[in-house]
Amino acid sequence: MKEKMPEMPKTPVAAWRRRAAMAGYLFLLPNAIGFLIFTSLPVLASMVLSAFDWNLINPPKWVGLGNFQKLIVDADFWKYVGNTVFLMMGIPLSIFLSLFLAVVLNQKLKGMVFFRTLLFIPSITAGIGTMLLWMWIFNPEFGALNTFLGSIYDVLAWLPGKLGWVWTAWDKIRPEWLGDPNWSKPSLILMGLWGSMGGFNMILYLAALQGVPPELYEAAKIDGAGAWQRFWKITWPMVSPTTFFIFVMGIIGGFKGGFQTAHIMTNGGPSGSTTTISYYIFNNAYQWFNMGYAASIAWLLFIIVLAMTLFNWYFSQRFVHYG
Amino acid sequence: MDEAITLKRQRAPISLTTVVTYVFLSLLALSMIFPFVWMIRTAFIDPQHVFISAEETGVLRWLVPESFPKLDNFGKAVEAVPFGRAYVNTIIIAGCVTFGQVFTSSLAAFAFARLKFPGRDKLFMAYLATMMIPGSVTMIPVFILTSQMPILLDGALSWLTGANVAIFSQSYYMYQSVYVGRPVGLDSYFTLIVPGMFTAYGTFMLRQFFMSIEKDYEEAARIDGCSTWGIYWNIMMPLSKPALATLGIFTFMGAWRAYLWPLIVTYHQEIMPLTILIRSFQSVHQTEWTLMMAASILDIIPLLIAFVIGQKYFIKGINIGGIKG
Numbered sequence: 253m254k255e256k257m258p259e260m261p262k263t264p265v266a267a268w269r270r271r272a273a274m275a276g277y278l279f280l281l282p283n284a285i286g287f288l289i290f291t292s293l294p295v296l297a298s299m300v301l302s303a304f305d306w307n308l309i310n311p312p313k314w315v316g317l318g319n320f321q322k323l324i325v326d327a328d329f330w331k332y333v334g335n336t337v338f339l340m341m342g343i344p345l346s347i348f349l350s351l352f353l354a355v356v357l358n359q360k361l362k363g364m365v366f367f368r369t370l371l372f373i374p375s376i377t378a379g380i381g382t383m384l385l386w387m388w389i390f391n392p393e394f395g396a397l398n399t400f401l402g403s404i405y406d407v408l409a410w411l412p413g414k415l416g417w418v419w420t421a422w423d424k425i426r427p428e429w430l431g432d433p434n435w436s437k438p439s440l441i442l443m444g445l446w447g448s449m450g451g452f453n454m455i456l457y458l459a460a461l462q463g464v465p466p467e468l469y470e471a472a473k474i475d476g477a478g479a480w481q482r483f484w485k486i487t488w489p490m491v492s493p494t495t496f497f498i499f500v501m502g503i504i505g506g507f508k509g510g511f512q513t514a515h516i517m518t519n520g521g522p523s524g525s526t527t528t529i530s531y532y533i534f535n536n537a538y539q540w541f542n543m544g545y546a547a548s549i550a551w552l553l554f555i556i557v558l559a560m561t562l563f564n565w566y567f568s569q570r571f572v573h574y575g
Numbered sequence: 576m577d578e579a580i581t582l583k584r585q586r587a588p589i590s591l592t593t594v595v596t597y598v599f600l601s602l603l604a605l606s607m608i609f610p611f612v613w614m615i616r617t618a619f620i621d622p623q624h625v626f627i628s629a630e631e632t633g634v635l636r637w638l639v640p641e642s643f644p645k646l647d648n649f650g651k652a653v654e655a656v657p658f659g660r661a662y663v664n665t666i667i668i669a670g671c672v673t674f675g676q677v678f679t680s681s682l683a684a685f686a687f688a689r690l691k692f693p694g695r696d697k698l699f700m701a702y703l704a705t706m707m708i709p710g711s712v713t714m715i716p717v718f719i720l721t722s723q724m725p726i727l728l729d730g731a732l733s734w735l736t737g738a739n740v741a742i743f744s745q746s747y748y749m750y751q752s753v754y755v756g757r758p759v760g761l762d763s764y765f766t767l768i769v770p771g772m773f774t775a776y777g778t779f780m781l782r783q784f785f786m787s788i789e790k791d792y793e794e795a796a797r798i799d800g801c802s803t804w805g806i807y808w809n810i811m812m813p814l815s816k817p818a819l820a821t822l823g824i825f826t827f828m829g830a831w832r833a834y835l836w837p838l839i840v841t842y843h844q845e846i847m848p849l850t851i852l853i854r855s856f857q858s859v860h861q862t863e864w865t866l867m868m869a870a871s872i873l874d875i876i877p878l879l880i881a882f883v884i885g886q887k888y889f890i891k892g893i894n895i896g897g898i899k900g
Contacts, residue, residue, distance in 0.1 A: 269691070275803040276692030283683035284698075286773025290717055291705050297716035308719065353603075356596055363597075370604045373611075376882040379832045380850045381874030384857060384867050385614045391864075394626050396613045399637075450607060508709045512834045516854060533711045538839045543715060550712040557709060 301547040308541050319548035328524070329532060329549065335437065336528040340506035342441035342448075347498055349449040354457035355487065368458070371450025378447050383516045386443045390429035398426055430518050433525040440513055440526060453498045460494040461487070500564045504557050529553050612638075618868035619644050625864050648869040655860065658873060660845055661852040665877075668767050668837075668848055669830035675772030676826045677819055684781035685807050689793070699782075702775040710835075717770055718839060725760040754845040766840045767848065771830060777822050784818040785811060817888060824885040828878060849874060 302319055306312035323329055353371065357364050374382065389396045429439045468486050477485065488495075510528030514520050520527035520535075527535075529549065537546035616638060617625060624640035631637075652658065686692075687699050725744035732740040746762070747755050757763045792814070793806045801809070812819070834850050841847045844855065853870050860866050882889060 272690055272803070273692035276686045276690035276695065279682045279686035279690060279803075279807070280698070283679040283773055283778060286679060286769075287702065287705075287775065290770045290773055291708075291713055291775070292701070294713035294716040294720075295705065295708060298712050301716060308722075356600065359593075359596060361593060361596065367600045367604055371607055373879075374607060376828075376878050377611075377875045379874060379878065380834070380853050381871035381878075382610075384853070384871045385610055388617060388864050388868065389610055389613060394864075396609070446607065446610070504707075508711070515834075515838075516857070530709075530711055534835065537711075537715050538718070543719065547712070547715050550709060550715065553709050554707075554712055557707060561707060 298547040298550060301544050302551050304544040306543045308543060312544070315544065319545050320552070322545070323548055323552060329529075331524060332527045332529055332532045335524075335526060336507060336510060338437050339440060339444075339510055339526075339528065340503065342444045343499065343502040343506060345441075346445055346448045347453060347495060347502070349445065350451075350453040350498075351457050351491065351495070353450060354454050354461055355483070357454075358458060358461045368450075368454075371454065373450075374447045375451030380512075380516055382447065383443075383513060386446075387430065387517050390439055392426070392428045392431060395429070397429065401426060430526075431522060433522045436518055436522060436525045440510075440517070443513075456494050456498060457491060460491040464490045496564070496568050500561065500568075503560050503564070507553060507557055507560065614868050614871055616643075617864055618648055618872050619646070620865060621645055621647075622863065622865045648865040649873075652856070652866045652869040652873070655866070656852055656856045657844055658849075658852065658870075661847055661849045662877075664764075664767075664846060665831060665848040665850075667764065668771075668833075669827050671768045672771040672830040673823050673827045675768070676774055676777050677823050679773055680777030680781050680822065681812070681815075681819065682807070683778045684785055685811055687778065687782045688785035689806075689811075690803070702778055706775045706779065714836065721759075721766050721770075721840060722761055725757060728759065754843055756843065756846045761840050762843050762846050763840075764846070767837055767846075770836070771833065774826075777826065780822060781815070781818060784815055788814050820885065820888045824881065824888055828881055831878065831881070 303314060303316055304312040305315045305318070357368055357371075392398055427435045427439075430436050464487065468490075469482055472482050472486060508530055510526070511530040511534055514526040514528060514531050515534070518526045520531050530553070533546050533549045533553070536542040536549060620640050620643055627637065627640070687695060687702075728743040729740050732742065743758050743760065746757055749755050755764070759765045788811065792810050793801075796806055796810055832850065833848065834854075837848050837851045838854070841851055844852060847855065853874055856870055857867060
């Protein structure tokens with residue numbers, strides 16, 4: 253197809269450039285329109301929104317930085333920040349387990365692909381289905397977990413000797429899991445570990461382990477290094493970029509996350525013990541229609557995420573070993 | 576492989592480490608799979624057997640009660656709420672989102688990776704920068720726009736035509752009785768699909784992939800007079816099938832699991848995707864665990880199918896995603 257241009261350009265190169273630029277913009281257009289409407293303009297809009305008090309019914313009221321001033325002294329908000337950070341304690345645990353599993357699975361043995369697939373299943377099925385499942389597992393009276401604990405105590409009570417005290421203490425060591433404000437967050441962490449330790453992070457670690465030159469291990473073996481030393485002196489530094497990547501992603505995801513789990517499993521309770529920052533944004537925006545206030549919390553969340561990212565980049569340049 | 580080496584390996588005695596490894600992995604795999612066993616058990620038994628403790632019946636009878644394969648629960652769950660419709664909705668939504676995202680992302684990624692135009696790198700930086708912004712920041716204005724859209728559009732049309740137009744704020748029915756929601760705004764397929772069709776992440780991922788494709792092919796095609804679209808469609812697309820499939824599978828599964836956005840924009844059960852329907856089902860049948868587990872199984876099965884189909888792209892995709900660190 254060759255159409256005639258209304259105005260002939262001076263040189264063929266200039267014409268080619270102009271056509272190429274035209275093509276570039278055309279290819280970009282469909283995505284850029286969506287990007288403009290659903291991302292860039294909303295970013296600006298929510299920035300403006302954070303300076304208003306608006307419930308969608310009454311006209312918006314300008315409050316300047318008022319929302320942020322309110323937020324700084326909002327005790328609920330800080331409690332929920334605390335919850336969010338508490339839930340992130342699962343991240344290092346999960347990272348360590350993933351790496352451990354990857355090291356185990358990286359051995360040249362038969363059936364490793366089978367185990368890898370089995371361990372990966374919880375990450376595939378993640379969603380409302382597994383959350384309902386875990387609510388049932390955590391059920392204090394008839395759930396699998398307390399039934400399992402019960403049978404362990406049965407065995408202990410049956411044991412001869414002075415272990416009978418365990419049987420009498422049984423009711424005290426039987427947690428209410430999601431129903432107890434002290435246990436609700438550890439319960440969610442436990443579920444998270446089940447869901448994540450054999451998942452994406454482990455696959456990333458497996459790939460990273462493939463990249464470690466075997467000569468390093470052979471040389472270390474000759475020099476008499478044990479398995480423990482080989483792990484800490486070779487494996488750990490060699491996979492540190494992966495660890496760093498997973499950690500940063502985990503922290504960022506952790507600050508943004510926690511809404512769906514809490515909304516389905518606990519409604520943010522009991523007594524607000526599982527309400528995270530994102531849940532508080534949800535409540536403010538879509539339950540109580542404090543649009544301006546919700547936008548302010550979202551922006552503060554962004555600032556936290558940004559600060560974490562910058563801090564992590566700085567940290568990585570000093571400590572992470574890129575081979 | 577050298578035959579001598581293979582033989583040697585076969586003869587090697589089974590070491591203690593190997594045994595420990597297998598025992599450990601088997602135990603771990605069992606504990607990972609047990610929740611699913613528990614789920615299947617609960618979904619297929621009579622409700623009265625749910626509240627029986629292992630002490631009364633013994634472990635084996637407790638795990639597999641007399642009523643075991645009982646299909647009633649699925650029937651009851653499907654009768655209680657429109658599960659079939661929710662499946663159709665989710666498939667439509669996830670399908671359209673996936674197609675839209677792969678298509679628009681690949682177009683934009685091609686532009687960023689291969690075409691030269693003023694402002695390209697600055698635009699790309701803008702895309703990258705927004706990847707860090709939490710979804711909750713942008714979702715609030717998009718929600719407000721969405722909820723006002725029918726009124727705004729009807730108002731604009733009324734003003735233009737001078738008549739009283741109510742096209743967009745009306746609900747529509749197919750065959751008089753099948754609710755299909757509004758054209759735009761809350762309770763509309765438009766709202767469930769379109770905002771999910773554009774992501775910076777997909778563009779970024781595909782651009783990285785396109786950059787790794789050698790330029791020889793397209794230069795040869797260029798010399799033979801191939802158009803830019805021809806290069807995109809006949810060269811780049813076939814060469815990047817693995818990357819497209821990967822993005823497609825991740826997008827599909829993400830759309831299948833989408834929760835917050837459909838939660839706030841749907842009110843009618845008929846238009847809800849599976850996740851939100853199950854949630855509304857849950858709020859009514861909170862303690863009927865047999866029904867809840869049946870619903871959970873209904874949620875999980877399609878994800879497992881998607882995984883089985885796209886398994887090889889899945890593992891690859893995780894590693895492509897990991898490169899950017």
